[in-house]
Amino acid sequence: MCFGVVDCGFALDNYAVWWGNKSSRDARPSDKIQSFKIPAELRQNKNGSPVAGYDHALVLLADGTVFGIGRNYFGQSLGYPTTNGAVVSGLVRPNNQTLSNVVAVAAGWNHGLAHNEDGSVSLWGRDFFGRNIQIRGGFSNIAHIAASYSKPVGLDRSGKVIDLVSGMAVSQLVGTDFQAFLSHKKERLSGLALTDAGSILPWSEKGVVGFSKVPTFDEPIKAVSCGGSFSLVLTANDSLHCWTENYEAYLTTNTLPFKKELLEKGTNGPKRIVAVSASNNVNLLLRADGTVEKWGIDPKDDFAVPMGLSNVVAIAAGQTFCIAITTNAVVAERFKR
Numbered sequence: 001m002c003f004g005v006v007d008c009g010f011a012l013d014n015y016a017v018w019w020g021n022k023s024s025r026d027a028r029p030s031d032k033i034q035s036f037k038i039p040a041e042l043r044q045n046k047n048g049s050p051v052a053g054y055d056h057a058l059v060l061l062a063d064g065t066v067f068g069i070g071r072n073y074f075g076q077s078l079g080y081p082t083t084n085g086a087v088v089s090g091l092v093r094p095n096n097q098t099l100s101n102v103v104a105v106a107a108g109w110n111h112g113l114a115h116n117e118d119g120s121v122s123l124w125g126r127d128f129f130g131r132n133i134q135i136r137g138g139f140s141n142i143a144h145i146a147a148s149y150s151k152p153v154g155l156d157r158s159g160k161v162i163d164l165v166s167g168m169a170v171s172q173l174v175g176t177d178f179q180a181f182l183s184h185k186k187e188r189l190s191g192l193a194l195t196d197a198g199s200i201l202p203w204s205e206k207g208v209v210g211f212s213k214v215p216t217f218d219e220p221i222k223a224v225s226c227g228g229s230f231s232l233v234l235t236a237n238d239s240l241h242c243w244t245e246n247y248e249a250y251l252t253t254n255t256l257p258f259k260k261e262l263l264e265k266g267t268n269g270p271k272r273i274v275a276v277s278a279s280n281n282v283n284l285l286l287r288a289d290g291t292v293e294k295w296g297i298d299p300k301d302d303f304a305v306p307m308g309l310s311n312v313v314a315i316a317a318g319q320t321f322c323i324a325i326t327t328n329a330v331v332a333e334r335f336k337r
Helices: 329-334
Strands: 014-020 033-038 056-060 066-070 088-091 102-107 110-116 121-126 142-147 152-156 160-163 169-172 178-183 190-195 200-204 221-226 231-235 240-243 260-264 273-278 282-287 292-296 312-317 321-326
Touching: 014 056, 014 066, 014 329, 033 329, 056 102, 056 321, 066 110, 110 142, 110 152, 121 152, 142 178, 152 178, 169 200, 178 221, 190 221, 221 273, 231 273, 273 312, 282 312, 282 321
Parallel strands: 102 142
Antiparallel strands: 014 033, 014 321, 056 066, 066 088, 102 110, 110 121, 142 152, 152 160, 160 169, 178 190, 190 200, 221 231, 231 240, 240 260, 273 282, 282 292, 312 321
8 A cells, every 4th residue: 555645736638557466366467567547637645545455546536526447347447347358447446336525445355345425334255265244334534544465444533443343342542532543464464553743553353473562763653664574764854664573574585584674765856755655475665757767576576667667656565466556648648458
């Protein structure tokens, strides 16, 4: 998922460039790189847009609708299933009704989640195992949403983290002023909340090993993204940090696991990092000059950034693909299929 898109200045004409397809169940060689015209202006949102799941992405639009891109065998991209195995795109329409008045989106392994203006939550698709899932009705006090691989979760206005399937509180955060709420990309529930003051608080359901504390940082935090067993943090001085608590993640090839590491010291100018996005194996960063860089475990270079990709304003790293939003129509046309 992409968190912390900072002053990107989204333009009216936006195009989604999709690449990857590593291990996707319906992957086809012809789908390696594609582009799609996004039908409306993007909504600039601290909760991230686009967001990415296993093999689908969701883009929140300025008019409160949601644009889906990806595989759609469970309806995870469009809200209703299709069967041809291709990467598809379109407005999300669960139960044959176009979503509207949406203020935030989240993407799980095979499902999507929308936080609506009235405080309610909409869910479509299935869980990690392909099972039907439903959220309990009656939620009107939800402030933020997130999606693990298996379950959707919400943060209410009292600081409670709620499993939206069971309706049970799984954790309690101290404070109520949060600008972002995230879940790690794992089956069991855990994640981070970014406070308005620029600090981060961990949360997890009972019995989850690790993720019980976070490192200290000298600067306030302005963006954070959760991978499977690690987290990326962008501080106010534009420095990029990474940490893992349980030593399960290898963040760059040919390195040992670590608890905390400064990946890049902040800099001014066109090479300043403005957004980061973490997945289980591969991560993306976006620089102020609109270029994208990839790193992580990718021995076959399945996730290599397409040559010539430029004018990018937002990014997201999924499990089997990556996606970037560009304002450059010429670049998008080159990858159009």
